[in-house]
Amino acid sequence: MTFGDHIREVREQRRRESTAFSVRQVAQRIEVEPAYLSKIERNLVPPPSERTIRRLAEELHEDPDVLLAMAGKVSLDLQEIIRRRPRRFAELLRQLREAPDPALSRLVREVRDGDW
Template identity: 35%
Template sequence: MSFGEYLKSCRLSSGQTQKDLAEKAGVTIPYISKLERGKEEPPSEETCIKLAAALNEDPYIMIVKAGKMPSDFQQVILNDQDAFNYLKRKSKARLAQGGN
């Protein structure tokens, strides 16, 4: 599922129009429309957080669906060797199983 499809699904599930979402997230209606149609690159982390709040969704999921890594996740990975090693093991195991 693309980011746009995910965003539209969340918006429809919340019963909001593009106008509602745009107003709550502080963006324009055309921007929401372009995102949903895949005509705009996925938004920044900051905009993902605003969209998630407007949709009552998990901001971390929204950021990851946008193809980005939350900045606080990056800090944990860079500063916590145990967390880094865990993720590295999980990633290697998934690759070994033929996962994406």
């Protein structure tokens, strides 16, 4: 499914619950022209900027990282993380490419509890 198809599907789903999710109203809230949002949904233009994708994610209660990935983008904060230690993160990501989800969730950094 393309980025545009997904946005359209999610927005339409929400519009069935509330008219506040018409193309016009959503476009207004994320500060783009309704015609532009309509073109995005019909895959007539490439996916929008990261800023607009983040606004769409917030508006449609979607995960911004997932939407960015569907748009073929990597968020600026993730790019910055990789740029700071490119070798280590490249190595890490390649090693984890095939790791199952439970293994990935065990890699999450924990907040350390100390002596108090």
